[in-house]
Amino acid sequence: xxxxxxxxxxxxxxxxxxxxxxxxxxxxxxxxxxxxxxxxxxxxxxxxxxxxxxxxxxxxxxxxxxxxxxxxxxxxxxxxxxxxxxxxxxxxxxxxxxxxxxxxxxxxxxxxxxxxxxxxxxxxxxxxxxxxxxxxxxxxxxxxxxxxxxxxxxxxxxxxxxxxxxxxxxxxxxxxxxxxxxxxxxxxxxxxxxxxxxxxxxxxxxxxxxxxxxxxxxxxxxxxxxxxxxxxxxxxxxxxxxxxxxxxxxxx
Amino acid sequence: xxxxxxxxxxxxxxxxxxxxxxxxxxxxxxxxxxxxxxxxxxxxxxxxxxxxxxxxxxxxxxxxxxxxxxxxxxxxxxxxxxxxxxxxxxxxxxxxxxxxxxxxxxxxxxxxxxxxxxxxxxxxxxxxxxxxxxxxxxxxxxxxxxxxxxxxxxxxxxxxxxxxxxxxxxxxxxxxxxxxxxxxxxxxxxxxxxxxxxxxxxxxxxxxxxxxxxxxxxxxxxxxxxxxxxxxxxxxxxxxxxxxxxxxxxxxxxxxxxxxxx
Numbered sequence: 001x002x003x004x005x006x007x008x009x010x011x012x013x014x015x016x017x018x019x020x021x022x023x024x025x026x027x028x029x030x031x032x033x034x035x036x037x038x039x040x041x042x043x044x045x046x047x048x049x050x051x052x053x054x055x056x057x058x059x060x061x062x063x064x065x066x067x068x069x070x071x072x073x074x075x076x077x078x079x080x081x082x083x084x085x086x087x088x089x090x091x092x093x094x095x096x097x098x099x100x101x102x103x104x105x106x107x108x109x110x111x112x113x114x115x116x117x118x119x120x121x122x123x124x125x126x127x128x129x130x131x132x133x134x135x136x137x138x139x140x141x142x143x144x145x146x147x148x149x150x151x152x153x154x155x156x157x158x159x160x161x162x163x164x165x166x167x168x169x170x171x172x173x174x175x176x177x178x179x180x181x182x183x184x185x186x187x188x189x190x191x192x193x194x195x196x197x198x199x200x201x202x203x204x205x206x207x208x209x210x211x212x213x214x215x216x217x218x219x220x221x222x223x224x225x226x227x228x229x230x231x232x233x234x235x236x237x238x239x240x241x242x243x244x245x246x247x248x249x250x251x252x
Numbered sequence: 253x254x255x256x257x258x259x260x261x262x263x264x265x266x267x268x269x270x271x272x273x274x275x276x277x278x279x280x281x282x283x284x285x286x287x288x289x290x291x292x293x294x295x296x297x298x299x300x301x302x303x304x305x306x307x308x309x310x311x312x313x314x315x316x317x318x319x320x321x322x323x324x325x326x327x328x329x330x331x332x333x334x335x336x337x338x339x340x341x342x343x344x345x346x347x348x349x350x351x352x353x354x355x356x357x358x359x360x361x362x363x364x365x366x367x368x369x370x371x372x373x374x375x376x377x378x379x380x381x382x383x384x385x386x387x388x389x390x391x392x393x394x395x396x397x398x399x400x401x402x403x404x405x406x407x408x409x410x411x412x413x414x415x416x417x418x419x420x421x422x423x424x425x426x427x428x429x430x431x432x433x434x435x436x437x438x439x440x441x442x443x444x445x446x447x448x449x450x451x452x453x454x455x456x457x458x459x460x461x462x463x464x465x466x467x468x469x470x471x472x473x474x475x476x477x478x479x480x481x482x483x484x485x486x487x488x489x490x491x492x493x494x495x496x497x498x499x500x501x502x503x504x505x506x507x508x509x510x511x512x513x514x
Contacts, residue, residue: 012509016253017300017320019505023255023498024294024321027262029491030269031292031324040316068301068316081289083332110291112330113432115451122291122327138431138454141352141462156461175316176303181296182327188304214494225501232508239512 003061004238008231010063014041015228017066022221025212033108033183034210035071036217042067073174076107076211078203084143085111085119088208091200093168096128096193097121097184103128105169105193107208108183119151123182129164136163145204168200169193254320255502261323262495265292268326269488276476277485284369284442285474286331287481295322330434336368336475338467344401345372345380348472351464353427353456356389357382357443364389366428366453369442371471380409384441392423403468407458427463428453 018039028034044063078088087109089095094105104125111127114120119127119134126133129151136143140153140163149166171177171193177185187193269290279285303317338348347370349355354366365386372388375381378396380388394401398411400419407425430436435449446453456463 016255016505017318019498019502020254020258020320023258023262023495023502024323026491026494026498027258027265027324028292028294028321029262029494030266030487031294034292034294037319037321039318066318068303068314069319070316081332082334108293110330112434115431115435115449117431117451122293136431138429138451139461154462173315178299178303178317179294179297179319179321181294181321183293190304214490218494218497221498221501225504228505229508232512235512 005235007061007063008235008238010044010065011231012228014039014064014066015224015231018220019224019228021069022217022224025217026214026221028210029212029214031108031183031210032110032207033076033106034212035073035076035107035179036210036212037069037071037179039066040068040070041065071175071177071179072211074211076208078206079209080206082205083110084145084205085113086205086207087111087145087166088203088206089168089200090203091196092170092174093196093200094170094185094193096167096169098126098128098133099184102186103193104180104184104186105177106183106185109202110207121183128167130167131164134164134166145202147201147203148198149202166202168196168202170196170200253502253506254322255498258321258323259495259498259502261295261325262498263492265290265324265326266488266492266495268329270485270492272329273481273485273488277478277481280474280476280478280481282369282442282474283371284336284367284472285476286333286336286368287474287476288329288331290326291328291330292324293327295325297321331436331438332475333433334475336472338470339473340469341471342469343371344469345374346370346469346471347372347403347425348467348470349427349458349464350467351427351458351462352433353429353458353463354444354453356426356428356453356455358387358389358391359443360386363445365439365443365445366430366436367443368472370466382441382443386443388425390423390426392425394422403466405459405465405467407466424457425466426455427458428455429461429463430454 021037021039025036042065044065045060097104111119117136139156142154144152151163154160272288272290276287297319301318305314357365359365372380378394380392392409397414400412402410409423410419410421412419431451436444437447458466
């Protein structure tokens with residue numbers, strides 16, 4: 001008898017987690033370079049269902065477990081901003097960022113300059129080129145970023161010079177990257193970054209928007225609420241059933 | 253329920269986004285205005301199951317973890333320092349900058365501020381001042397009997413004095429450049445202040461070191477593009493209402509839980 005309640009409970013706990021994930025996706029609807037997540041559920045079979053007094057074979061009971069959150073690394077839409085230090089990645093790949101905790105990776109290309117002329121992220125962490133941080137001269141103008149990530153600028157004498165090349169990397173299995181907030185991902189020590197394929201392009205003057213699809217999220221939101229409510233109803237029925245049983249049995 | 257708070261961070265972020273966009277639209281006709289943009293980042297994640305954890309003594313590992321994010325935050329509202337359009341005004345002391353530099357202005361308290369808005373006036377002593385009456389630095393005084401003010405591309409100001417045939421040079425307008433223009437602190441009145449993150453200003457004459465040229469009798473309009481602002485506004489408003497929907501969904505779920513107990 002308890003099984004119905006417990007199976008329902010396992011589903012409700014999983015649904016609440018799913019709602020948390022949907023809420024995070026929707027909260028990040030406008031976050032540059034954000035990648036949406038989805039929850040992966042798994043059936044958990046209880047091998048020892050104790051229904052000795054039922055005729056026929058034992059049925060196995062299936063509980064539900066939320067096993068993992070999967071990040072969807074698909075391309076987000078590109079929005080043109082025309083700001084010279086906005087860079088979007090078209091294709092698989094990440095910018096490498098130098099943080100106090102080691103190298104981190106991001107898809108958010110809304111870069112800035114710091115007073116030393118270094119190319120930095122929104123949090124002031126240097127963006128890495130193939131040969132360390134990318135540094136500009138104080139008098140540089142017309143910063144240009146080519147499709148392969150080469151960064152060049154015009155100096156005071158009007159000569160165009162190369163200032164570095166953005167290090168765009170890919171991973172054998174991006175699912176193993178851990179999102180750690182601040183639009184950054186960290187890679188496990190066992191998975192080394194590789195330089196991205198030439199088909200991955202850097203696009204200057206554009207930003208990659210969040211790849212969360214609002215329609216899909218609202219749909220899932222509806223689904224979660226309805227499923228949760230129907231399980232609540234089922235729990236109520238089970239509860240009533242048991243209450244009646246106790247009442248009737250007491251009368252005998 | 254975590255979703256309630258996550259959605260609340262989303263609503264707060266979008267509210268700020270609408271504030272930034274509305275300020276951009278309000279300043280669509282402000283001379284030398286540079287639009288701002290709200291930039292977002294995801295908050296930290298709670299690791300419920302860590303990716304790569306060993307799942308058996310055979311060395312099998314979890315291919316994906318269970319990470320639940322806590323929402324969104326606004327990190328900065330940088331200015332997009334693009335060149336604005338140039339319009340003809342036919343007013344002698346309207347000066348537009350084509351390039352990267354800023355005019356220097358002396359504030360009444362002695363500090364120096366920087367501006368792109370080149371709509372200057374003359375005060376009672378003939379000095380070139382901003383519409384608020386703050387002095388242009390270096391100071392340039394136009395004599396009373398002067399006619400025909402000319403400011404050339406390199407920033408030299410010259411006038412014709414009544415009765416003289418040769419123009420007289422009055423002074424040189426200088427421009428300041430910053431390594432990180434986005435790091436300037438806006439103080440209203442179209443003025444900016446130097447900060448630790450903008451770097452120290454480098455002074456140069458217009459036309460040199462990438463400071464840009466001066467264009468007399470022209471003004472730089474705001475670099476706000478109405479179409480993109482309105483579409484950003486729509487996106488922000490929709491995102492706000494979707495976050496509100498998450499709040500009500502979480503509320504509904506809590507309610508149905510509460511109703512289970514009779």
